[in-house]
Amino acid sequence: MEPIVLVGGGLASARAAETLRAEGYDGDVVVVTAEAHHPYERPPLSKDFLRAESDRDVVFPLADDWYDNHGVEVRAATLAVGLDAADHVLTFADGRTLRYSQCLLATGSSPRPLNVPGTDLSGVHYLRTLDDADRLSRVILDCSLEGAGRVAVVGDGWIGLEVAASARTLGLDVTVLGRNSAPLAPVLGAEMAQLFADVHAEHGTRLVRDTSVARLVGSESRVVGVELDDETEVDADIVVIGIGATPNVGLAEVAGLDLRPGTQGGGIAVDGTLRTSHQDVFAAGDVASVPSPHFGRPLRVEHWAAANDGGVHAARAMLGADAPYDKLPFFFSDQYDLGMEYTGWVDADRGYAVVVAGSVRKRELVAFWVRDDRVVAGMAVNVWDQVDRIKDLIVGGHDVPRGELEDFVGS
Template sequence: MEPIVLVGGGLASARAAEALRDEGYDGDLVVVTAEPHHPYERPPLSKDFLRAESERDVVFPLAADWYDTHGVEVRTATLAVGLDAADHLLTLADGGTLAYSRCLLATGSSPRPLDAPGTDLAGVHYLRTLDDADRLSRVILDCSLEGAGRVAVVGDGWIGLEVAASARTLGLDVTVLGRNKAPLAGVLGPEMAEIFADLHAEHGTRLIRETSAVRLTGSESRVVGVELDDATEVDADIVVIGIGATPNVGLAEAAGLDLRPAGQGGGIAVDGTLRTSHPDVFAAGDVASIPSPHYGRPLRVEHWAAANDSGIHAARAMLGADAPYDSLPFFYSDQYELGMEYLGWVEAGRGYDDVVVSGSVRKRELVAFWVRDGRVLAGMAVNVWDQVDRIKKLILTGRDVPREELENFTA
């Protein structure tokens, strides 16, 4: 029998490989990744790893020898360029092919490029891969040791703010350039976004709101600044671009697999078992658009928990399990002294009619709930721990929760 092949070098592939062996699959198993590393997870790349506060091993969910001891072949630096679903064949960039019995596409996503002149200048960085983090870490640590360095972060989402917090913690001069009225407003809505705006401002980060970068300026092939849409310029020795990501659907598209429309978040369309439109091809992680039984629509979630949970679920499905994937979206972030955990899903600014807070916004110790017609759609705990299970229960019950009950949640 041909092997099960896992395409991708992220957490979803690692968890799928681990689950396949844990579930008793003893056949051939191959991981194909374009990167020169074993599968790794990304959250540390913008936090402790970027600041050199943790060892390199922190990014690897499985020890390097796990793959050998469990009989898993890992083909690093191997790019898959074609997928023939009918013939169960993967084509590699070196011209070789790899036959499979079942295939998991866990190809992740790629940083959305900034459409502006100057992005090819030295000193301009994206942060997606381990190699990206290595390069950026060296640069900001060198600047920190020299006691000088100006960082412009283009983008005010999670990656942008986590990089800003890391750079500012190391003593660099940081400016965040965002399109929104407040950082994270596109995700959290205006009510909760100001918590993060105030946090970064208090730590000395300059926030420029409702702006866009139209050009990166350079001198002797190095970046020296960012020109904004009002013709002002922000001086910068380092520019980090974090304006979102796009799912890597090239293999699936070339194979004729069904994709979701952009209006539904894009990605590879799967059913509840994470099976694509071909019965022997599955998808997990960032690239998978998964039907949500609770929210009644497909969701594509670019966060650690989705990669972790969907990788495991897909592995079990490839072995015959037919339970539908029902995990609620979950993500977390650590910035300075603020830690947050978010559970659920809501279209910020459109999908809710109220935000109810329990606790203190001033002290940044609270749980916030996004509510529509009395039902809790999502909840975020800020510096209040061990609340996720309680939040989950409120979301899943679907009942009309009195406002007073939510306001007293942390009492």
């Protein structure tokens, strides 16, 4: 029998391989990854790993010897460029091919490029891969040891803010350049976005809002600043670009698999088992657009839990399970002394109200996003072990009185 092939070097592939063996599958399993590493997870790359507060092992969900001990072949530094779903064949960049019985596409996403002059200068970084994190960590640690260094972060989303917090924690001068009225405003709304803005400002990060970048300024092939659309210039020895990501759907596209339109978040269309439009090809993680029974539409989520849970679910489906994927979106972030956990999903175009339990001033709270008296998302900030309770409110689908939400913390 041909092997099950897992394409991708992230957490979804690791969890799929682990689950296949845990569920008793004893056939051949091959992991194919374009990177030169075993599959790894990305959250530490902008946090403790970037600050050199943890060793390299923190990014690997499975030990290096797990793959050999469980008979899983890892083909690292191997780029898949073609997928013939009808004939069950993968083609690699060097011309080799590999036949499979079933295939999981866990190809993740790629950083959205900043299309302005100067991005090819030395000192300009994206942060997506382990190699990216290695390079950026060396640079900011060197600057920290020298007691000087100016970092400009282009983008005020999660990655941008986590990098900013890490760099500022190491003593660097940090400026965040955002297109929004406050960091994370499109995701969290004005009130909760301001909470994050205040945290960064209090730690000495400069926030430039409602701006866009015209070009990166260089001297002798090295970046020295960022010119904004109003022609002001921000001095910078290091520029980190974090303006979003796009799903890696290339293999699915050449195979003729169904894709979601951009209006629905893009990605590879799958059903509740994470099966694509071809019965023997599945997708999980950042790249998969999954029907949500809770929100009545497909969702593509670029966060740790989607890869962690999706890899497990896809592996079980490959072995015959037919239960629909019903996990709520979940993610977390740590910035300075603020830790948060968020679950649910908000369609900002449909409007919502935010109800807060606890204290914004003390930054110990649970915020709820509510539409028509029903909770659609919740975020716990420095208040722990609340996620399951928040999930129960979302999944319950019933009206929740405002007073009940306001009393949530401590109840």
